[in-house]
Amino acid sequence: MFEKIKLKNLVDLRAGIGFPNKYQGNKNGNIPFYKVGDISREFQKCNFYINNADNYITAEILAELKGKLFDEGTIIFAKVGEALKLNRRIILTQKAMIDNNIFGIKSNNPRLNNKYLFYFLLQYDLGNICKTGAVPSVNQSDIYSISIPLPSTLEEQQEIVDVLDAASEIIRLRTACIESAQSLIPALFQEMFGDLEHDTTLNTLISLEYGKALKAEDRNNDGEYPVYGSNGIVGYHDSYIVEGQTIIVGRKGSCGKLNLTQKSCYPIDTCFYIKQKINIDWTYLFYALQELNVENMLKDAVIPGINRNDYLRNKIRLASEPQQKLFAAKVQEIETYIKTQQAELENAKTMFQSLLHHSFTGELTRRAYGE
Numbered sequence: 001m002f003e004k005i006k007l008k009n010l011v012d013l014r015a016g017i018g019f020p021n022k023y024q025g026n027k028n029g030n031i032p033f034y035k036v037g038d039i040s041r042e043f044q045k046c047n048f049y050i051n052n053a054d055n056y057i058t059a060e061i062l063a064e065l066k067g068k069l070f071d072e073g074t075i076i077f078a079k080v081g082e083a084l085k086l087n088r089r090i091i092l093t094q095k096a097m098i099d100n101n102i103f104g105i106k107s108n109n110p111r112l113n114n115k116y117l118f119y120f121l122l123q124y125d126l127g128n129i130c131k132t133g134a135v136p137s138v139n140q141s142d143i144y145s146i147s148i149p150l151p152s153t154l155e156e157q158q159e160i161v162d163v164l165d166a167a168s169e170i171i172r173l174r175t176a177c178i179e180s181a182q183s184l185i186p187a188l189f190q191e192m193f194g195d196l197e198h199d200t201t202l203n204t205l206i207s208l209e210y211g212k213a214l215k216a217e218d219r220n221n222d223g224e225y226p227v228y229g230s231n232g233i234v235g236y237h238d239s240y241i242v243e244g245q246t247i248i249v250g251r252k253g254s255c256g257k258l259n260l261t262q263k264s265c266y267p268i269d270t271c272f273y274i275k276q277k278i279n280i281d282w283t284y285l286f287y288a289l290q291e292l293n294v295e296n297m298l299k300d301a302v303i304p305g306i307n308r309n310d311y312l313r314n315k316i317r318l319a320s321e322p323q324q325k326l327f328a329a330k331v332q333e334i335e336t337y338i339k340t341q342q343a344e345l346e347n348a349k350t351m352f353q354s355l356l357h358h359s360f361t362g363e364l365t366r367r368a369y370g371e
Helices: 036-044 059-065 082-086 114-123 140-144 154-193 282-290 294-298 308-312 321-358
Strands: 003-006 011-015 031-034 075-078 090-092 102-107 147-150 206-210 225-229 232-237 247-250 258-260 271-276
Touching: 011 140, 036 075, 036 082, 036 090, 075 082, 075 114, 102 114, 102 140, 114 147, 114 154, 114 321, 154 282, 154 321, 206 308, 225 271, 247 282, 258 282, 282 321
Parallel strands: none
Antiparallel strands: 003 147, 011 102, 075 090, 075 102, 206 271, 225 232, 247 258, 247 271
16 A cells, blocks of 8 residues: 655755847856756657757856756646646756746655655646646646655665656667668668759749638548648548649748648648659759758748748759669658658557656555455
8 A cells, every 4th residue: 555645755856047149049058057848859759868969167267146956856847837747857867957937846755765755746746736827837836735645664665766767768769760760861861862962943843832721610630631831731521632742842931941742732821832843852952942941041030930932942862763763762761761650650659658657656666466
């Protein structure tokens, strides 16, 4: 039987501090200053530890801000905004500062294993206790009032941690395999076509056509044809305006973002779609356009957007048709491997969630089985 104890009796908990804009974006300091975006970035990579920040400060700036560093091992998580409901938790690997949208929590009691606390918080839904309104939030008393189920011994806590560590490591490794495989495709393109010049102007190869408005309420999401916006599939419909494959180019929002379609589709008016003037393998064309890196070039624009004529003045490498087909075949092999790994990753995530769910009921320890 697990004993339930309020976190107030087991942890240190405090929020970060305000982070003035004038100090943001600095990479030269030696103190990481974490924001909610840092937590999201690492968590989405299936990392439970954070090593790198988007912002760094010096000891002098820390003193000016009157900040107190958070220790290595502190668990950090969003305490305000929609990010709170995503329930993402990350563990610091070094002393660091966090901003005032984040809580830092760490065990201060020998009865509580800090990694056990991390996994407990990972499965605890703060959305159930947050204050609702325009901006959801939790305060210190909300967190302190949470009861954590504690096994009678630290050894049992460690058993649970070991099981969850092993399961989470499988997820991390599967994710790393997928990322490595995805990076092979641009490398393959460079290896096969790096000697070719960027000497073929796009307007001799393709045209950019406007998508057509289709409001969400007018879509039939039981339809078989994907509806594309600038950032990818946004729904489905029972008819299409583009027959067969195409490439979607983000026009508003995610400007310059490319999506290679696999079937007939309905691009809406936030994007362009490509029509070919000569026969080019769609997979080859997609990666040739990726080389232009238009999306990243537009990120810092005051008013991001794409001018069709400007886009079509860009030049790409144009390989022979047999070489295009060979490249596409190799890409298909890599993508088949990625799909297999993604299916295994989903299985691993399902297993991990099941283990996480049973971890705090006493079902994972040897004592639960009479050993």
